[in-house]
Amino acid sequence: MKLSIVKAYVLKELSEIVRSRLIVMVYLMPTMVLVLFGYGIRMEVTGARTLIIDYDQSHYSRLLIEKFTHSKYFTVQKELRLESEALDAIHRAQSDVVVIIPESFEKRLLHGQKIQIGVFVDAAFPMRGSTIESYVKGVVLNAASAIQERRLDRDAHTIAINQRTLFNQAMRDEDAIVPGLIGLVLLIAPAILAALLIVKEKEKGTIFNFYASALSKAEFIAAKLIPVFFLHSINIFILFLWATYWFDVPFRGSFWLYWVASELYLVISLSIGMLISIVTRTQIVAVVLTVIVTIIPGFLYSGILMPISSMVGFSRYEAHIFPVMYYNHILYDVFLVGEGLASEKTQFYLFILAFYGLFLMGLGSLILKKELR
Amino acid sequence: MRVFWTVVARELVRFIRSWQLVLVVLYAFTMEVYIAGSGIELKPRNVAIGYVDESGGGLSQKLLHYFHEPEFLPPVAFNSQTALSQAVFDKEIVLGLIFDEDFEQDFRKNKHATLNVLLDATAASQAYTTLSYLSNIVLNFSDTAFSVELVTHKLFNENANNATFMALTELLSITTMLSVILTAVVFVKEKEDGTWDIMLLMPVNAKSIILAKSFSQVIIVMIGIVISVGFVVFGAFDTPIHGSFFAFLVLAFLYAFTGAGIGLFVAAIAKDVMQVAQLSVVIMLPLIFLSGAWTPIYAMHPWLQTLSLLSPLRYFIEGTESIFFRGTPVLELYPYFLGVFGVGSILYLIGFRKIGHLF
Amino acid sequence: MRLEVRDVSVFHKNRLGIAHANFEANEGEIIGFIGADGAGKSSLIHAIAGVIACQGEIVFDHHTYRSCKEAEPLKARIGLMPQGIGLVLYDLLTVDEHLRFFADIHDLRRDDAFEAYKMRLLQMAGLEKFKDRQAGKLSGGMMQKLSLICTLLHRPKLLVLDEPTTGVDPLSRIELWEILEEIRRSEGTICLISTAYMQEAAKMDKILLFDEQKIIAQGTSAELLKTVESLCYDPDTPCVEPCIRTLQTLYTLSPLEATSTQTPTLEALFFVNALRNGKTMPPIVLSDKKKSDFEGDVLMDAKGLTKRFGTFVANDNVDICLKKGEILGLLGANGAGKTTFIKMLLGLYPIDRGELRLLGKTIETPQDRQALKASIGYVSQHFALYNDMSVQENLLYFASMRGLSSETANERIKRYAQELGFENYLNALPPELPLGINQRFSLASALLHEPVILFLDEPTSGVDAIARAQFWELLKCLKEKWKIAILITTHYMSEAEFCDRVVLMRQGTKIADDTIEGFYAKHPKARNFEEIFLEYFR
Missing domain, CATH: 3.40.50.300 (P-loop containing nucleotide triphosphate hydrolases)
Known part of the structure; x- marks a missing residue:
């Protein structure tokens, strides 16, 4: 490889990126996504808008309502009299849940009879619906057993849960989301930048310089990718700082592992962009294709929203095909778990990342054509 | 008007000629939507459970019975706590239960029995729901003599059919991305190729050209939406629709136009396709995110809530949910129409000014 | 080697x-x-x-x-x-x-x-x-x-x-x-x-x-010229046999008995070869113009036009006027400000200082231009065509933008395709075609709506000899029959001779403005316009 030639190309690419002000985007986009999403995505459903209809108006029913009022999961909007009014509010998407306490709530409770509490949940967003439902259940059961304990004045048969949440003791959303976001950002941003590098030259005609020069295909690819690689390598550190200092995500693993894995991952996302750039003929196809193969899978298969283990069918395969899953495993490990290379799985995933990078690069230089068509 | 239709026809022909683009757009509207709908579950499913049973008794096994499919995989027994925690570290097990020696005795003696739980909380959303499942199971178990029954009515999406919801969300995201990018590129390509100069010299109204170009891309997106809804949402997932399908189409049309307006705005700032790519991602991601598709708007930071008022996708998603699931009557949908229309109009005003000022 | x-x-x-x-x-x-x-x-x-x-x-x-x-x-x-x-x-x-x-x-x-x-x-x-x-x-x-x-x-x-x-x-x-x-x-x-x-x-x-797609002859310039010797005559020589008559020369297949023989240039090779292949230049037929003409003599009058890009002055106080039925050549070295000047006239660059009147109307706001757009034709240096549409579609599209009915458009496209020699390429995409061919239909697209003024920025660059001859024939016809005013830039000095008047520009300023005869009068020793041009720029 003729280093001086590659260097010349690298310098050229760099100054083009700086002059076209793309450099701003290179650093703005990842940070923006991390901050915005880190702040914004909440997995925990809190403050579900709740309407309570209390037909009983008794001491115990108020006790139950109080439990709702004190729960952070619910924001009790109003206590209503009319069911139709409440349902109307749900229909207009102004409330999420309606709880109906039946007339004989206290009486039945005191007599140990079966009580039915009516709950209406807006399940348009199914997960939110189910979550709210189980929260309601929790509050009601909790209240009921407290009431019963008080009534019987003895301990009931209970099981307390001594929960040790590993890796994310406080169950902070930030801890759970931010590392995943790094995986997402480092997939999208470099890929989109790299996706246009070659197809742009094809469309403009400057690709002739490559066709007619002594530059080999590997050198050309290296020359195209190195500048973007370096620019985005800095993002690895910037994103790390945002995560640990701004979002206070703990960092329990080895920084070296984080760094090496991230660089490998960067090679992969750049290669994805490059491959797209090689196979497409126009820039617009390249852009749309990159957006589709990075943003959506990046989101869905990153494990931010759901663990891969819960996926079924085709998306389970797709998740395994995309590199995000492997990198995110390592990310969560270095941030929250800290096992590092001691875990065989991490070693294996690191190996997969390296293989993936090499494979894509090889494929790229294989299908890149150095001739007019 | 003839000019308008000529421009529209031309853009459509151009689109169809680029078979690569046609394929990619078709893929996005069909396969992507299908994959997202069929595979992605936001509820816990197949959660791997491991346990260590030192109590050696019936109670623990009874409890374990409650963890059944599809939410949970059959619990796996481990010999020691160390083995269990190693498995959690390796992410083979999400939920680890430890029944210690006194567990059953304590329970029988009316003392508080303690169940130790290890939970991998890296995937927070799953962790939350798994935890609340667990506590409900345990609470239910605690005193069977006492009975409160919840009668839950899941409104609008009775079976809490996740496929439908995910497919729709995905469709809306794709609509956003394509309407923005396709339109932005249509304008920027002209800038890049120098054909814009020629257009500027034509004795035609700048606004009608801008509108025609946006409209052509809106048509492409609308065709995509119809295909997607027809084949995937209705066809593959058999989604019921409670409201008016026509209202949905009108809303989608308005939204696609607004998306094109964003594209216009992007094209006004960007100089080449490279910048379009970067800018549209920077604009689209917050848009999709602020729409409430992933996080309920009321659970966001207050300032993000305010900001989300600017996201046309918010109105589109709420409107679509209302039409598909809530079956809201057409007349009551006006806030969504107004919202999408309002944001769109502002964008076009900016676009006209920015791109059309050269005329 | x-x-x-x-x-x-x-x-x-x-x-x-x-x-x-x-x-x-x-x-x-x-x-x-x-x-x-x-x-x-x-x-x-x-x-x-x-x-x-x-x-x-x-x-x-x-x-x-x-x-x-x-x-x-x-x-x-x-x-x-x-x-x-x-x-x-x-x-x-x-x-x-x-x-x-x-x-x-x-x-x-x-x-x-x-x-x-x-x-x-x-x-x-x-x-x-x-x-x-x-x-x-x-x-x-x-x-x-x-x-x-x-x-x-x-x-x-x-x-x-x-x-x-x-x-x-x-x-x-x-x-x-x-x-x-x-x-x-x-x-x-x-x-x-x-x-x-x-x-x-x-x-x-x-x-x-x-x-x-073949090499049909090779040799030194002299050898090749020999093959066309005595096949070139003055343009007014009468001839009944197959021949091609351009503004400067008459080319024939076999020697004539006329005495007005010209020394052949290499261009003759093209014409004679075309004749050998049985091709002639289609005669240019211009239908009568339907639009009413602009009353008045001066179609474009620019006074003191100035354009700056930052500190760089691209055009400094340029005065040029263009009369009805006149072909004005704008000549100068690369970067002298010719394109900038034309773009200012068209409104593609805002005018920094100076006054511009087009078709008798003072141009101050973009609205002033709107009504005039139908009367102006323009061919840019980087010919701008849509790369993903065929030539025919490109032309139809522009015609439709101009509000022409499709019958009129089709008829005119057919005619120009014949006259400018690109009929065989109507269904090809522009990027597949050579520069010269692309340049030809850029021109056709500028003529479709029968403009009153034509601004042509190097319309003949890279175009082959026959097409150029045909092109100038067409321009001359347009000028004479329709009284169109044409502003043209070119680097073929021989083409300057076809202009009525020539303006020379250097570093953004006008340095000479005269009729062709005027230039020759001032430089009696010059044998052709290239020499005159070099006089000014050496």
Whole structure:
């Protein structure tokens, strides 16, 4: 490889990126996504808008309502009299849940009879619906057993849960989301930048310089990718700082592992962009294709929203095909778990990342054509 | 008007000629939507459970019975706590239960029995729901003599059919991305190729050209939406629709136009396709995110809530949910129409000014 | 060192590029490729440069190749400049950075000798003052020159230039030839050059004449000229046999008995060859104009127009007026501000200072222009066509934008296609076509709506001789029949002679403005307009 030639190309690419002000985007986009999403995505459903209809108006029913009022999961909007009014509010998407306490709530409770509490949940967003439902259940059961304990004045048969949440003791959303976001950002941003590098030259005609020069295909690819690689390598550190200092995500693993894995991952996302750039003929196809193969899978298969283990069918395969899953495993490990290379799985995933990078690069230089068509 | 239709026809022909683009757009509207709908579950499913049973008794096994499919995989027994925690570290097990020696005795003696739980909380959303499942199971178990029954009515999406919801969300995201990018590129390509100069010299109204170009891309997106809804949402997932399908189409049309307006705005700032790519991602991601598709708007930071008022996708998603699931009557949908229309109009005003000022 | 091309054929997908080409070139030879647009020159050039696979074999310096892979080891010694304006340039890099970049990718040591050579090239191209300007902001001619010096930079042993001088002013062309001469003498470089300037072709050691995907003749300029001797006559010579009559010359198939013989130029080869193939120039028939004419004599009057880009003054106080039925040639070196001036007239650049009247209307706001747009036609230097639509569709589209009915549009497209000679290409996409052909329908698109004023920015650059002759015939017809006013820029000095009046520009200012006769009167010794031009710019 003729280093001086590659260097010349690298310098050229760099100054083009700086002059076209793309450099701003290179650093703005990842940070923006991390901050915005880190702040914004909440997995925990809190403050579900709740309407309570209390037909009983008794001491115990108020006790139950109080439990709702004190729960952070619910924001009790109003206590209503009319069911139709409440349902109307749900229909207009102004409330999420309606709880109906039946007339004989206290009486039945005191007599140990079966009580039915009516709950209406807006399940348009199914997960939110189910979550709210189980929260309601929790509050009601909790209240009921407290009431019963008080009534019987003895301990009931209970099981307390001594929960040790590993890796994310406080169950902070930030801890759970931010590392995943790094995986997402480092997939999208470099890929989109790299996706246009070659197809742009094809469309403009400057690709002739490559066709007619002594530059080999590997050198050309290296020359195209190195500048973007370096620019985005800095993002690895910037994103790390945002995560640990701004979002206070703990960092329990080895920084070296984080760094090496991230660089490998960067090679992969750049290669994805490059491959797209090689196979497409126009820039617009390249852009749309990159957006589709990075943003959506990046989101869905990153494990931010759901663990891969819960996926079924085709998306389970797709998740395994995309590199995000492997990198995110390592990310969560270095941030929250800290096992590092001691875990065989991490070693294996690191190996997969390296293989993936090499494979894509090889494929790229294989299908890149150095001739007019 | 003839000019308008000529421009529209031309853009459509151009689109169809680029078979690569046609394929990619078709893929996005069909396969992507299908994959997202069929595979992605936001509820816990197949959660791997491991346990260590030192109590050696019936109670623990009874409890374990409650963890059944599809939410949970059959619990796996481990010999020691160390083995269990190693498995959690390796992410083979999400939920680890430890029944210690006194567990059953304590329970029988009316003392508080303690169940130790290890939970991998890296995937927070799953962790939350798994935890609340667990506590409900345990609470239910605690005193069977006492009975409160919840009668839950899941409104609008009775079976809490996740496929439908995910497919729709995905469709809306794709609509956003394509309407923005396709339109932005249509304008920027002209800038890049120098054909814009020629257009500027034509004795035609700048606004009608801008509108025609946006409209052509809106048509492409609308065709995509119809295909997607027809084949995937209705066809593959058999989604019921409670409201008016026509209202949905009108809303989608308005939204696609607004998306094109964003594209216009992007094209006004960007100089080449490279910048379009970067800018549209920077604009689209917050848009999709602020729409409430992933996080309920009321659970966001207050300032993000305010900001989300600017996201046309918010109105589109709420409107679509209302039409598909809530079956809201057409007349009551006006806030969504107004919202999408309002944001769109502002964008076009900016676009006209920015791109059309050269005329 | 020798180059041998043996029975080379090139296919673009299924389309034939060039068939069975054979020729040889010795060390230090300059070989010229001439021929009609689309005759296969570029295909052969691409094959020799090793950027497209071919059949047959090419031997350079004892190395045989026919595929790109086989040519790979030679690439360091080959310099290719592809056809098309600014094709190898990166818009955002400055002139100086381009030179450094090309030096680096060819692994040149940047020592004193290199710096001196670089300066020399820059001076030749007249770019030394624009070293820090980004390529995207250069004028078309300057881009062309920059591409050229970037190719010359590494002193390749085999130099392959595809229309390097298209859009380049006469001064720079002379300089270029000096450099080529020097390189070939000192390094023994073999140069293959395609060109549309026949004066240049005359300087080559050997000329290959291309027609319809074949090399139909080769030899020295003198040898080739001999074949057309006594076939060229003064244009007013009567003739009944098959012949082609242009503004300057009458070409025939067999000698006439007339006495008004002209000394043939290489251009004659094209015409005589066309005649041999049974082709003649279609007569130009202009239908009567339907639109009512503009009353008044002065169609365009610019007073003190000034344009600045930052500190750079592109146009300084330029006064030009254009009368009805007049062809005005705007001439000057590359970067003199001709394009800027036209763009100001069109409203593509805002006017910084000065007053402009178009068709009797003072232009102050963009609204003032709106009504005039229907009366103006424009062909830009970088002809702007939609690359993903066929020629026919492009033209129909523009016609429809102009509000023409489809019957009228189809009829006119058919007519121009015939007159400008691109009927065979109506269904092709612009990027597949040679520069010269693209240029022709850009012109057609500017004429579709029958404008009153035409602004033509180098409409004939890279166009072959026959098409140019036809084109000027058409312009003359338009002028005489429709009384159209035409402002045209060109680098063919011979074309200046067809203008009624010529304005010379240098560094953004007008330095001369006179009728052709006036110029000749002032420079009695000049034999042609090129000499007059050089007088002003030397």
